[in-house]
Amino acid sequence: MRKKIVAGNWKMNTLLKEGMELAKAVEKLEKEKTSDALVIIAPPYTHLSRVKDLIQGVKLSAQNCASEEGGAYTGEVSPDMLKSVGVEYVIIGHSERRAYYGEDDEELNKKTKLALSKGLKPIFCCGEVLEEREGGKLYDVIRQQISVGLKDLSKEEMAEVVIAYEPVWAIGTGVVASPEQAQEMHKFIRGLLVELYDDQVAEDMTILYGGSCKPSNAAELFANPDVDGGLIGGASLKAEDFLGIVNAY
Ligand code: PEP
Numbered sequence: 556m557r558k559k560i561v562a563g564n565w566k567m568n569t570l571l572k573e574g575m576e577l578a579k580a581v582e583k584l585e586k587e588k589t590s591d592a593l594v595i596i597a598p599p600y601t602h603l604s605r606v607k608d609l610i611q612g613v614k615l616s617a618q619n620c621a622s623e624e625g626g627a628y629t630g631e632v633s634p635d636m637l638k639s640v641g642v643e644y645v646i647i648g649h650s651e652r653r654a655y656y657g658e659d660d661e662e663l664n665k666k667t668k669l670a671l672s673k674g675l676k677p678i679f680c681c682g683e684v685l686e687e688r689e690g691g692k693l694y695d696v697i698r699q700q701i702s703v704g705l706k707d708l709s710k711e712e713m714a715e716v717v718i719a720y721e722p723v724w725a726i727g728t729g730v731v732a733s734p735e736q737a738q739e740m741h742k743f744i745r746g747l748l749v750e751l752y753d754d755q756v757a758e759d760m761t762i763l764y765g766g767s768c769k770p771s772n773a774a775e776l777f778a779n780p781d782v783d784g785g786l787i788g789g790a791s792l793k794a795e796d797f798l799g800i801v802n803a804y
Contacts, residue, residue: 558761559777560717560784561801562595562678563791564618564646574602578609580794585612590804592784595644595678596791600632604640616644616678619652622665634673645670646786648680648704650723660703667704671712678717678786679704680765681744685724694743701747710756717761718744719786725766727788734775734782737764741781770799777804 569577578596585594597616598606607615621631637645647670648663658666667677681700683693697720705716720740725732732740741762748757764776765786776782784804790796 557759557783558717559590559592559804560595560761560763561592561787561797561804562597562616562644562646562717562719562763562785563787563797564597564649564765565599565791566618566651566788567599568792569598569602571602571605574598575605575609577792577794578602578606578613581797582610582613584794584798585801588798589802592801592804594798594801597644597646603637603642607641614644615642616646617642617675618646618649620645620647620666620670620675622662622669624669634670634675637675638673642675644676644678644717646680646719647677648700650680650682650721650726654723660700663704664706667716668708668712671708671715676715676717678719678763680719680721680786682721682723682726682766688722688724693740697740697744698747701744702751705751710752713748713752713756714759717763719763719765720744721765721786723766727767729767731767731769731772731776732764734779737776737782738779741779745781768800770796770803773800773803 595614595616597618617637621633625633647666652658670677683696687696745757761783763784763786764782768785
């Protein structure tokens with residue numbers, strides 16, 4: 556049985572005190588949740604070790620990690636460092652990293668492999684921009700991102716990976732993919748995993764939807780057979796909204 560997950564990506568938001576308050580509020584509401592989805596939060600790097608002490612039921616993710624183990628890489632944070640403060644998950648290949656920091660599929664593959672080798676679980680993001688969707692290239696784009704980004708992983712490693720499908724045109728725009736659009740792409744991704752790996756890897760893979768997900772639209776997105784939860788940006792910055800999405804499951 557694959558895991559249901561709702562993960563909150565705080566991006567570059569909240570000062571430490573606000574982040575700690577938010578983590579506490581999420582932890583409190585998680586205890587009262589009506590769904591069996593696993594709840595994950597991804598605060599900024601600076602908050603991770605303090606937030607770790609405030610959560611139990613809620614799991615901790617980083618928003619990124621280095622592709623190198625350690626050494627002279629100014630400004631980078633290694634998977635080992637993340638592990639050392641109790642991080643379990645790491646978002647890899649968010650569209651903002653791809654677009655603003657030039658992270659390409661090969662680099663993301665390197666990060667994914669390194670993270671896995673250090674015992675972190677990657678939340679691997681993929682998604683097409685609007686022109687690619689309108690130009691009918693959406694499936695080619697996702698095929699490329701997944702087949703290169705998740706290249707040469709063993710089946711055991713794939714069992715630790717979570718995929719997040721995040722159409723870039725839906726991120727932070729208020730324009731959400733329709734339940735049909737989400738299901739169509741999630742089904743395609745699962746089919747691709749059959750092709751690249753096998754039926755078991757595909758069946759067990761948790762595939763999250765991300766892009767303007769809110770308490771009011773979460774239920775119809777999560778009702779799809781191939782949608783296993785969500786990666787939430789804006790709405791994860793308010794504990795009530797975030798848990799509203801969790802409870803919509
Ligand atoms: C995201 O950035 O991963 C995301 C899904 O953002 P939002 O929910 O704000 O669209």
